[in-house]
Amino acid sequence: MAYVTIKDVAKRAGISVSTVSCALNGKDRISNETKRLVEQAVQELHYIPDSRARAMRSLSTKTVGLLVPDIRNGYFADLAYAVQDELSQAGYCTYIGTSSENVRQQDAFIMDMLSQHIDGAIIVPQGQMSDALRRLLKRQLPVVFVDRSIEGVDAETVPLVVSDPIPGMRDALRDMKDLGHRKVGYISGPVLGSPTLQERELAFRQCATQLFGEENIFVESSGFGQSSCELVIQRMLSVGVTALVFGYSPDTVQAISVMDGVDGILNQGMSFVSFDDIELFRLIKPQVSVISQQVQKLGGLGAQIFLDMLRGEKPESQRVDTVYMQRGTVQLIG
Amino acid sequence: MAYVTIKDVAKRAGISVSTVSCALNGKDRISNETKRLVEQAVQELHYIPDSRARAMRSLSTKTVGLLVPDIRNGYFADLAYAVQDELSQAGYCTYIGTSSENVRQQDAFIMDMLSQHIDGAIIVPQGQMSDALRRLLKRQLPVVFVDRSIEGVDAETVPLVVSDPIPGMRDALRDMKDLGHRKVGYISGPVLGSPTLQERELAFRQCATQLFGEENIFVESSGFGQSSCELVIQRMLSVGVTALVFGYSPDTVQAISVMDGVDGILNQGMSFVSFDDIELFRLIKPQVSVISQQVQKLGGLGAQIFLDMLRGEKPESQRVDTVYMQRGTVQLIG
The missing domain is CATH 3.40.50.2300 (Response regulator)
Structure with a gap:
């Protein structure tokens, strides 16, 4: 059901918004008949008055x-x-x-x-x-x-x-392409059934397919424990992936931690970009390239x-x- | 005023704890006179019954x-x-x-x-x-x-x-001494009027005086903006301080950020230890030595x-x- 506004109440009651407002705020100059119409519309539409009116009746807890x-x-x-x-x-x-x-x-x-x-x-x-x-x-x-x-x-x-994953994803993948990478991977984070995370993965598939071709993109879901983090990266390397996008920043933090720092990942021959511009990624050396959600x-x-x-x-x-x-x-x- | 327990109520009413408990929980076998005594003691002591009893009367919101x-x-x-x-x-x-x-x-x-x-x-x-x-x-x-x-x-x-600053502070300063440092500094964080932060500074003064002598310890409060962070460290270096304790971890994070990483501080010839074992200090390279508050x-x-x-x-x-x-x-x- 759509969110009901004072305009909807006015329309249903067939009177002006300001009259509805006066009626709701208990002003005197409103006729009983008008008040009845407003009350009826409020009830039918399940309208919740705005915060100031609610505060006046002490319903707002702020x-x-x-x-x-x-x-x-x-x-x-x-x-x-x-x-x-x-x-x-x-x-x-x-x-x-x-x-x-x-x-x-x-x-x-x-x-x-x-x-x-x-x-x-x-x-x-x-x-x-x-x-x-x-x-x-x-x-x-x-x-x-x-x-x-x-x-x-x-x-x-x-x-x-919610953020639109496309602009940052496209620019990150373009940067990878410009620097010579030919096969790219995506680590999608734990399966949380979130349409947002699904859309993020889809954005990767779409942008990466355009830039690298369908046969050169690889996707793995993580939710990885300490041991499997290195395994996932090894698997990616073994199929020729040289640049990764981490869709879920806790995975990136874990990879950095388990692989003995940012250099530990880079030294394996794996470039990477992470979602989320968290403080850690700016303070660590080398700084982590990110897709910021602002x-x-x-x-x-x-x-x-x-x-x-x-x-x-x-x-x-x-x-x-x-x-x-x-x-x-x-x-x-x- | 001290926190009042059921024992205090029992003492005041001159009856046993279990009888008070039964009275408070509305058990039948308690005489009206006993109930009155308990009620009086509860009121005089401003006693608040325990959570189970309160939950029974729907006073607990959990x-x-x-x-x-x-x-x-x-x-x-x-x-x-x-x-x-x-x-x-x-x-x-x-x-x-x-x-x-x-x-x-x-x-x-x-x-x-x-x-x-x-x-x-x-x-x-x-x-x-x-x-x-x-x-x-x-x-x-x-x-x-x-x-x-x-x-x-x-x-x-x-x-x-609250944590006891002494054990960690003493060991950190001993480590500094063992590694050849002769003058040490403390950056005390913003002045928040907190006895805990004051105690932390005092712990530094006390332990450092014992190990290095009063003339070799230097204390500055920070609350520093971006520019003054480097100034504070410069001032410390100029009086011969080669090792610092940061009493307030946001100062450490800021110093790392402003001074271009951990190496940026170390390369100036300044060793350091920070309070608080936060994730960042473990993931950054070199890892930051800390006084953990557990x-x-x-x-x-x-x-x-x-x-x-x-x-x-x-x-x-x-x-x-x-x-x-x-x-x-x-x-x-x-």
Whole structure:
């Protein structure tokens, strides 16, 4: 069901938006008949008045739930910071919870938030629709998905702020081609059933096929433990892959850790690019080339759209372009 | 005021603990006179019954507020993860908030939490007593301070889980001495009015004086912007300091970033050790020698003590030894 705005109420009641607003805010000069019409439209449409009106009736708690998979992951820490910063400036308090990439933990947090009368939630969801998400959406509180979407959720109900993987992916692969690489690989991260991660892999397949030809691209899903990380890279090398894209930055961090640093990977003859411009990738030497999701922008937009919804505005999903940051880990083929 | 347990109530009422427990849990076999005595003692002592009893009366929300300065700081991300993990296993949901090292933001989060009827809070406080903290403590909800204390708060009321800076500091400074360093410096981090950070500086002064003599130790507070970071290190070098201890890990991260990596600092002829064993320090090359606060243990203990308080047990403050991890950044003096 689409998000209902004050305009929809006005249309249904057949009166002006300002009259509806006066009626909802209990102004005196509204006739009883008009009030009745507004009330009827509100009920029929399940309209939730905007935050100021709700605050007046003490229904707003000025608190927002924010659910991210893991704050130890620099990308999500940055995302949480950006969201919180934007909400804080608007006078809202953010409660951060984590799902540990786990539906059960996600759902526990959502159920707890619901019992706390939050004003709404900004969520990095776990792949598929769940019981708690269904309940949250039934409450018709403003909810925004950031970074990941969920299959079957209407973007009119839950707007989505997500990056567009194509621009950064295309530029990264072009850089690889320019430096002489002829076979490229993609490590897709754990299977989380997330359409966003699937789209990212698709973006690789599409851009890489155009640039290198279908027979020269190789894809592996990781979710790798310490031992298999080296194996995956060995397998890629054995089929002639000399440049990799990591679609999931914790995999990159793990590869760097297990392979004895960035040089440990490069010295095997493997260039690489990682998703997410986390601090570690800028501080390590050589610096890691990344496809940045512009997380500051992503988080800020997510919060802005959320605040728009609280004001009763119709939300619109947004895309943020990924940007390729050329650094030290795509090297001239030797 | 000290934390009140069921034993205190029993003592005040002049009856046994089990009788008090039965009375509080509404068991039938307790006489009205006994019930009256218990009620009176409860009121006089402002006793808060344990979580099971509170849950029976639906007063427990099974939610805990956790306030940390900044989750983008790897140390606090690890701390938050450890606390949340322990609480989650006990069936509690953790709401994480951040203060950005700012009393105003800390107080806003605490006030919001109070209006949400949390079961209690685990807090990394901002230096001094504040209005919101005072209100929180008046509620007599279980509160635990982790990582930092506050001047004038009774450890019987708010137990503190903090690391002991001495063991790690002493071993780090000994390593410096063994490798030929004769003058050592300390960069104390921003002035946050925190007794913990003051104690850390004192630990340096004490251990370094013993090992190097008072005339050979130098202390600067940082809170440095990008430009002054190099200046502080230059000033230290100019007085003959060849080895530094960073008391505040964000300063170390900044120095590494501004000075073009770990080697950028070492190549100036400056060895160094940082507080906090964050992931970055292990992944960067050369790896950064650290004084670890054993954050996993620190966070886990904080959560355990909190859960003990919910069960009505008398809390006890705990110290966790710091541990020196010798890695690549304390080098033989050239």
